[in-house]
Amino acid sequence: MRRFLLGAFVGTTLGLVGLVLLPNGLATAAPQALEIALQSAIDRLPLLNASAKASPPDDPSLQPFWEAWDYLEREYYEPSGVDPQKLSQAALRGMVSSIGDPYTTYLDPQHRELSDAELRGSFQGIGVQVETVDDQIRIVSPLSGSPGERAGLRPGDVIQKVDGQSVSGVGLGEAIRLIRGPRGASVTLTIQRSDQPPFDVSIVRDEIRVQAVQGEIRPDGVGYIKISLFPAGVSGQLRRTIDQMRTPGPIGWVLDLRGNPGGTLDGAIGVASQFLDDGVVLYEQRRDGQREEIRRQGSASAVTGPVAVLVDKGSASAAEIVAGALQANGRATLVGEQTFGKGLVQVVHRLTDGSALRLTIARWFPPSGVNIQAVGLTPEIAIGADSDADAALSQAVAYVQTQYSLSSTVGVGNQAAPASGVAVSGQRAEAEETAALLDPGERESSDPWGLA
Secondary structure, eight states: HHHHHHHHHHHHHHHHHHHHSSSSTHHHOHHHHHHHHHHHHTOGGGGGGGOOSSSSSTTTHHHHHHHHHHHHHHHHHOOOGHHHHHHHHHHHHHHHTTTTTTTTTOHHHHHHHHHHHHHHHHEEEEOOOEEETEEEEEEEOOOOTOOOHTTOTTTTTEEEEETTTTTTOOOHHHHHHOOOOOTTTTTEEEETTTTSEEEEEEOOOOEEEEEOOEEEEOOOOOOEEEOOBBBBTTHHHHHHHHHHHHHSSSSSEOOOOOOOOBBHHHHHHHHHEEEEEEEEEEEEETTOOOEEEEOOSSOOOOOOOEEEEEETOOOHHHHHHHHHHHTTTTTOOEESSSSOOEEEEEEEEOTTSOOOEEEEEEEEEOTOOOOTTTOOOOOOOOTTTSSOHHHHHHHHHHOOOOHHHSSOOTTTOOOOOOTTTTTTHHHHHHHHHHEEEESTTTOOOOOOOOHH
16 A cells, blocks of 8 residues: 555656646746645655654654754764764664664664574574673574684683674674674684683684574484574475484474574464464464464474473574464473563564664464463473473473373374475475565564574
């Protein structure tokens, strides 16, 4: 509808311009009146203005803003310090942050590209996940096989400088921007490790492709699948992993979502759908209060065999969608800790200058209908946070083995084939998810992951 209105207005505007340019007739009769009419029409179209103001220009509530802007431009003693682009971006950040929602954020063009690259699952950098702790940039973990791992970077390392520039107190997005760079170019990080003196590490950047899904059939016959993130294409990666595990087929599944911060909503729906032959994946509730039912979609690759889902306090957002859907549909038992508790959905709106607005547009609810925001999901088999990671995995494996033994209908290799007529190849599914991601308005369910 917005495109139609925009197109209709542009057509009208061009018509007015045409009248002005005609050599005789109306064009020469009242050029001043036409100019006034044209300017008035343009002023009434917020879609053509970079500011995209929701209120008319003469709205009294906006008058102080434009007055302050005018004073800065006209009277600030050092004109070079008044950068309209910086003023605009700072105003946008302030406006968005005033909402008080940590998931509704403004992304300048550089940070928007960083976020897009993460969700695409491919970027150029050194391949480490970083976070901000006490104004310091700390390495969560290097990705397997990445330049960062090969250079010896470890979880817990603090990055003090990037190419000699201090990143203490620098925002996470800005630090990531400094660390990333073109493939083949080197970057030098100054690392603080425990009580050792700081030391420099030179790393050659490369193309990093995030392998979000890893899986194997354990010697005990249980299929183990680890999903670390939900980038575009995660459903296709999962389908290919399951297909490779069909011979011999596992007796059941352990789906490990520990430490998974989330990703795309569509990816979560696709992953949950591969374990369900029917059922609701989630409900989405927008500002009108109505709940939309979102059911499983596409092909099901693993609808037989007991399932245990490993979760912890780092399992958030899209990971909680999958865990909640399988739990509420009676398809899986959760093992581990209470999850993070993010029951909100964001949409990314691209702005005219290449920046973006990540906007919370809805709450989501698992099929049980309970509100998990700031609460999380409760596992049926609780494992304390101080327990060894292998203890949680052992409990999950034991649950699957017990359920397999109790069931007379599940046998080794008895895995369901994709439903006839709805099967989608892994490559096609990944391409479809990626294409959807690149469209404006792609729904997300998480924050950026901090990959550099």
